[in-house]
Amino acid sequence: xxxxxxxxxxxxxxxxxxxxxxxxxxxxxxxxxxxxxxxxxxxxxxxxxxxxxxxxxxxxxxxxxxxxxxxxxxxxxxxxxxxxxxxxxxxxxxxxxxxxxxxxxxxxxxxxxxxxxxxxxxxxxxxxxxxxxxxxxxxxxxxxxxxxxxxxxxxxxxxxxxxxxxxxxxxxxxxxxxxxxxxxxxxxxxxxxxxxxxxxxxxxxxxxxxxxxxxxxxxxxxxxxxxxxxxxxxxxxxxxxxxxxxxxxxxxxxxxxxxxxxxxxxxxxxxxxxxxxxxxxxxxxxxxxxxxxxxxxxxxxxxxxxxxxxxxxxxxxxxxxxxxxxxxxxxxxxxxxxxxxxxxxxxxxxxxxxxxxxxxxxxxxxxxxxxxxxxxxxxxxxxxxxxxxxxxxxxxxxxxxxxxxxxxxxxxxxxxxxxxxxxxx
Amino acid sequence: xxxxxxxxxxxxxxxxxxxxxxxxxxxxxxxxxxxxxxxxxxxxxxxxxxxxxxxxxxxxxxxxxxxxxxxxxxxxxxxxxxxxxxxxxxxxxxxxxxxxxxxxxxxxxxxxxxxxxxxxxxxxxxxxxxxxxxxxxxxxxxxxxxxxxxxxxxxxxxxxxxxxxxxxxxxxxxxxxxxxxxxxxxxxxxxxxxxxxxxxxxxxxxxxxxxxxxxxxxxxxxxxxxxxxxxxxxxxxxxxxxxxxxxxxxxxxxxxxxxxxxxxxxxxxxxxxxxxxxxxxxxxxxxxxxxxxxxxxxxxxxxxxxxxxxxxxxxxxxxxxxxxxxxxxxxxxxxxxxxxxxxxxxxxxxxxxxxxxxxxxxxxxxxxxxxxxxxxxxxxxxxxxxxxxxxxxxxxxxxxxxxxxxxxxxxxxxxxxxxxxxxxx
Numbered sequence: 070x071x072x073x074x075x076x077x078x079x080x081x082x083x084x085x086x087x088x089x090x091x092x093x094x095x096x097x098x099x100x101x102x103x104x105x106x107x108x109x110x111x112x113x114x115x116x117x118x119x120x121x122x123x124x125x126x127x128x129x130x131x132x133x134x135x136x137x138x139x140x141x142x143x144x145x146x147x148x149x150x151x152x153x154x155x156x157x158x159x160x161x162x163x164x165x166x167x168x169x170x171x172x173x174x175x176x177x178x179x180x181x182x183x184x185x186x187x188x189x190x191x192x193x194x195x196x197x198x199x200x201x202x203x204x205x206x207x208x209x210x211x212x213x214x215x216x217x218x219x220x221x222x223x224x225x226x227x228x229x230x231x232x233x234x235x236x237x238x239x240x241x242x243x244x245x246x247x248x249x250x251x252x253x254x255x256x257x258x259x260x261x262x263x264x265x266x267x268x269x270x271x272x273x274x275x276x277x278x279x280x281x282x283x284x285x286x287x288x289x290x291x292x293x294x295x296x297x298x299x300x301x302x303x304x305x306x307x308x309x310x311x312x313x314x315x316x317x318x319x320x321x322x323x324x325x326x327x328x329x330x331x332x333x334x335x336x337x338x339x340x341x342x343x344x345x346x347x348x349x350x351x352x353x354x355x356x357x358x359x360x361x362x363x364x365x366x367x368x369x370x371x372x373x374x375x376x377x378x379x380x381x382x383x384x385x386x387x388x389x390x391x392x393x394x395x396x397x398x399x400x401x402x403x404x405x406x407x408x409x410x411x412x413x414x415x416x417x418x419x420x421x422x423x424x425x426x427x428x429x430x431x432x433x434x435x436x437x438x439x440x441x442x443x444x445x446x447x448x449x450x451x452x453x454x455x456x457x458x459x460x461x462x463x464x465x466x467x468x469x470x471x472x473x474x475x476x477x478x479x480x481x482x483x484x485x486x487x488x489x490x491x492x493x494x
Numbered sequence: 495x496x497x498x499x500x501x502x503x504x505x506x507x508x509x510x511x512x513x514x515x516x517x518x519x520x521x522x523x524x525x526x527x528x529x530x531x532x533x534x535x536x537x538x539x540x541x542x543x544x545x546x547x548x549x550x551x552x553x554x555x556x557x558x559x560x561x562x563x564x565x566x567x568x569x570x571x572x573x574x575x576x577x578x579x580x581x582x583x584x585x586x587x588x589x590x591x592x593x594x595x596x597x598x599x600x601x602x603x604x605x606x607x608x609x610x611x612x613x614x615x616x617x618x619x620x621x622x623x624x625x626x627x628x629x630x631x632x633x634x635x636x637x638x639x640x641x642x643x644x645x646x647x648x649x650x651x652x653x654x655x656x657x658x659x660x661x662x663x664x665x666x667x668x669x670x671x672x673x674x675x676x677x678x679x680x681x682x683x684x685x686x687x688x689x690x691x692x693x694x695x696x697x698x699x700x701x702x703x704x705x706x707x708x709x710x711x712x713x714x715x716x717x718x719x720x721x722x723x724x725x726x727x728x729x730x731x732x733x734x735x736x737x738x739x740x741x742x743x744x745x746x747x748x749x750x751x752x753x754x755x756x757x758x759x760x761x762x763x764x765x766x767x768x769x770x771x772x773x774x775x776x777x778x779x780x781x782x783x784x785x786x787x788x789x790x791x792x793x794x795x796x797x798x799x800x801x802x803x804x805x806x807x808x809x810x811x812x813x814x815x816x817x818x819x820x821x822x823x824x825x826x827x828x829x830x831x832x833x834x835x836x837x838x839x840x841x842x843x844x845x846x847x848x849x850x851x852x853x854x855x856x857x858x859x860x861x862x863x864x865x866x867x868x869x870x871x872x873x874x875x876x877x878x879x880x881x882x883x884x885x886x887x888x889x890x891x892x893x894x895x896x897x898x899x900x901x902x903x904x905x906x907x908x909x910x911x912x913x914x915x916x917x918x919x
Contacts, residue, residue, distance in 0.1 A: 140784065216731060256694075259686050259822055260685040260695050261684050261685045261686060269681075269685065269697070270686075271687050272696065273695070273698040273699065273701075273702060274698065275700075276705075277698060277701060277725050278702070280701075280705055280721060280725075281718050281721055281722060281725075282722070284709050284714065284717065285714070285718060286717060289709065289710070289714075292709065293706050293710060294707060295710060296706055296709070297706060300663055300702050300705075300706075303904045323666070346906075395855075396856055396858070396859070397684055397855055400858075402860065405858050406855065406856050406857070406858045407858075430686060430820075430821035430831060431821055431831050431832050431856050432831070433821070433825075433830050433832075434825065481703060490584035
């Protein structure tokens, strides 16, 4: 057994290394393809990926079940929701966490073989991460809706939007490595986004990058349709934030001795975290009901527990961690500008540094708090908060609100216990 | 002579009316044309318009002279700067304040007959206001530069950009009245712009509106060239802010008894203000040297006195009045986020209300201070501040910095004196 002082130094050094790698990662968006063409496991499995830790059909929440029913209808594996549900329950489909395939998405985070996905990689690396396309507001698959309009939109995204964006990204990679996502995220923080629940600036800046590539390389009608779809959805950039964050978080993962959190994700039943020095094990607890504002006619009684991969934003210093950059989001979920500052302050108590590239104008361009240390979480009893959308708990309905969720302490406790065992403390 | 109490009530009522009209005006961008085709006075005069109060060639500052030399070269009236200067001094050209023709522009604000101008009007009115196109950064006519690249860019703007934007606006007016400028400005304030020295969000949001119209109606190569020109210049939206502000300020002008400032403008020699209840008379003083940050190699010794029509932004609650929305601009001119809040607070001391549509996230969406009352300026001794670019004092050089200028008290004193005479107090 090493001495406490030695261990403590090893942890500090490992955490510094991890957070440096997290801050310095340079995610580059470079391609679009259908999932079965670029995510290897689809070649051998009749598979559907979902957000959060792995979970069996029987344990899935209503909203995730709804999204999977929709994916089965979209794939044409069944014709009716009833038959789709039977197929899902039959065991013939391999369900897996997208995270086991470097894939992620907001809310249900469902990716089936024929869905288009964005492909991003860290500069200098060949390891690719994937995310699905954001569908916009109203009833959407990611919130568990699966009506005809939802399926029709998914088909349009495959047939029109994906080829347009593929052509645009091919164009962007002809002269550069692709579209650098971190500068867009950094700039969006200067423009009122916290890059989780607000992506208005990010979507605007992404459009500014991608427009000439789309209009140079795509038939005019398809180009305008694609443009108008993205332009009508201020959350379009969210999924690109997620894949960028995944690359940043992965850069900090698997650093021996590091106690830094490198994943936070929810499948609507469980929330799980991963820790840099503890390999690929999830440390989980039941997902909580977010506290927030509900659309007219709905209340917390209708709410699905917390769901989605989008807490990868809070993992790398965005979302609730950067709330001080976005009073509009604090207001959206019922708070004030002071509450926004307070939210960022909360993160400062459980993180090890301030981000070098993600800065907050109203804190005189101080960095957002980054590098959640499970030791600090346990010492203070403060757990990360997360901004989130709220889905209905039944399949087939969709979004009913948005709010803030406070993560449970148990996953951090479990992780620290495992750490003690693993490192023999 | 009316009693003081009666006068005071009349002033309060008039000021409320004026500021309501200012806040409620709805400026709509609807067309582009060459100046001589749409500004009537060009039909009968060999004319060049400029920023600020009217001024004779002999009294003009170096930067304005430079811009006028450039305009003469651009028009092809002379071939060399030396001959252009002679022509300017000959009396053969009618110089006038753009304000006398509902036209305005940043810095030199020079508009000659063959320059394209944007046309905007208030909803429901036929009165048109005009502004020139923003040329971007580096040496530009508006800062007094007139080299070959400056003239070449102006020519490209006439031949390619203006027809593209004209076609786009024609398309936008086929289904609506045109492009509503106030919602873009309001949203830009939520995204870190103060809409004078920072227009990154405004330019992004304007692009989002105009892109489908451009790409539907313009030849692909010209459309992409036009797009890339706008996209490369985060000040492009500034001129559209100015024409929108002009319409808002004019809506508040000529209200009997009102002591609200409806124009602040500088020609690089003099600064002048107008007051709602005092008709079209300018109240002037010498323009000051802005205090700010200079580009490497330059100092305040090289600076042209304060210049341009862009202080129309501060007149209606934007720019320095809305500085709290834009810590980035405070930093750009050497200040902190606290300084940004303080700047907005200064305006609160000399204005009569908070803007209903222009709100500031970090003040919990409180409106920006609007309605500068000359009585409050005199009572407090506080004059409006303005964000501004800084031109070199010699013709032909261009921008050398950016900063903040504190307006002199004298124009407000002169206006109050005139008010006392006019209203017999």
